[in-house]
Amino acid sequence: MGRKWCLSFSCELPVLYSYFRSSCSWRVRIALALKGIDYEIVPINLIKDGGQQFTEEFQTLNPMKQVPALKIDGITIGQSLAIMEYLEETRPIPRLLPQDPQKRAIVRMISDLIASGIQPLQNLSVLKQVGQENQMQWAQKVITSGFNALEKILQSTAGKYCVGDEVSMADVCLVPQVANAERFKVDLSPYPTISHINKALLALEVFQVSHPRRQPDTPAELRT
Amino acid sequence: MGRKWCLSFSCELPVLYSYFRSSCSWRVRIALALKGIDYEIVPINLIKDGGQQFTEEFQTLNPMKQVPALKIDGITIGQSLAIMEYLEETRPIPRLLPQDPQKRAIVRMISDLIASGIQPLQNLSVLKQVGQENQMQWAQKVITSGFNALEKILQSTAGKYCVGDEVSMADVCLVPQVANAERFKVDLSPYPTISHINKALLALEVFQVSHPRRQPDTPAELRT
Structure with a gap:
């Protein structure tokens, strides 16, 4: 770097x-x-x-x-x-999107589900407006609602990763969203497919070097 | 049809x-x-x-x-x-994205700004959670914040439409978002570029036939 x-x-x-x-x-x-x-x-x-x-x-x-x-x-x-x-x-x-147009559509649908349907509803600026005492409950609700849908979709699209066995843009969106879910203490036990894929991805070098705990601006107490 | x-x-x-x-x-x-x-x-x-x-x-x-x-x-x-x-x-x-990769990036950036940065924060399911009495103010705030950014960006990218003189995915996202802004009584006077492009687009046949007022499920009292 x-x-x-x-x-x-x-x-x-x-x-x-x-x-x-x-x-x-x-x-x-x-x-x-x-x-x-x-x-x-x-x-x-x-x-x-x-x-x-x-x-x-x-x-x-x-x-x-x-x-x-x-x-x-x-x-x-x-x-x-x-x-x-x-x-x-x-x-x-290496590719972020598969070559087949129909698989590309599924990868983009999953990416958009996270990028438009979950993340914006639990980001910092919205949580500020929701107020300190309601933040946790609000974030849990929107993430749970999104993950319910995502789990169902992934059950029919996943191989090793979100869509088949190649890492794609959908996986790139998934891992940071699962980290947010963990930060807001969302119970992940109803989401075995999400959890399984997340674990497989976190074992890959590219997800590790980019991790929030390993950035130049990561505070010392959060570093690993 | x-x-x-x-x-x-x-x-x-x-x-x-x-x-x-x-x-x-x-x-x-x-x-x-x-x-x-x-x-x-x-x-x-x-x-x-x-x-x-x-x-x-x-x-x-x-x-x-x-x-x-x-x-x-x-x-x-x-x-x-x-x-x-x-x-x-x-x-x-006909194309929804320009051929030049840099222009495609700008079109997608504007589209995502609307599709991830504005619309999800003022859609029906969020407004339900915000509560009846706060809905209008909430929606106005998120749309205004997004439009402040959008107006600045469009000032440097727009020709007749959002990016140059060809209709693109960015325009497809713009018009329905402006309609939402009007529904929530957002003051559009600080956004001359947005307003100007929106007007030019609404004059096009494809924006008219697809309009909410002309759909098979549009209630009779809203039809034009």
Whole structure:
């Protein structure tokens, strides 16, 4: 992940604006690791100083005031799935999407189920609005509701991983969402398929190097 | 939209499970119209009988208990963006995504901003949890926050439409979201770019035939 020796301006590394605990940042870190893309991290602390995503400087970069954002090939892309689709189109191997269009559709459906149907409803900004005393219950409810659907879908699509035996964008979305579920103390016993796939994925190197506990901005007491 | 004469099983029309007012269903109706794909609609009323999306039969079809879902080519796909990506890959012309990978990234970023960053936070199931008396204020807050970002982004990407002068997936997401904003009485005057693009898009036939006011399940008093 260190900067490589480089003789021209054009070999500038991609820059990922990331927060160690952000599940959407983790998605992109997994994708970059999977594709073997070297990059630099600029940590954006979503808590400190009232949230570094709200600075003038960061807003210019990403008006959504969210991480992740990736500077690459002269553009800045926000939204983790849009970033992954771009990486897939410009650096196709190893694949994040299967070759068969129908399998691609299933991978994207699972990814969107997590990225639109679960994560946004339990992210930091929503929890702030829900109020401290209701946060845990709210998060548990939305994750449980999403996982009920996800478990059913995965029962018919999964092999070793979410869709068959190849790691895909769906897996990249799954693992950080399961970590969120654990953080909010969701009972995972009704979800054997989700749990099984999650365990298999966490054993892979690319899910480990990208893990929230191993980032440059991970606080010392959370490191492993 | 009527069933065409057909001599074999394989020319069965795609079936869209849709609710007239669902903004995600509208997205898919626009995409189908844009690509000139003939289809049948099965209306799923999200309000009546406590919500027809909760029936045993519909849950088997889409465990997320949400519309839209599209039965096509022998599979059923949920999640509007996954559906659109599948249509784009299997019926590429006319395009929903530009050819240039960087422009595709921008189109997907805008689409995801709406589909993950705005719509899920103001959909029916969340508003139910927020409670009747807070719904309007909640919806206004999340839409305003998203539109502040969107307006800034569009100022640098827009031509006639969201990204340049060709209709794309970003436009397909924009129009139904603006309709939601109007329904929740969001003041649109701070968003001249959004408003301008929305007006240009609503003048197009494909946005009109797919409009919530012109669906088979639109109540008589809302029809135009």
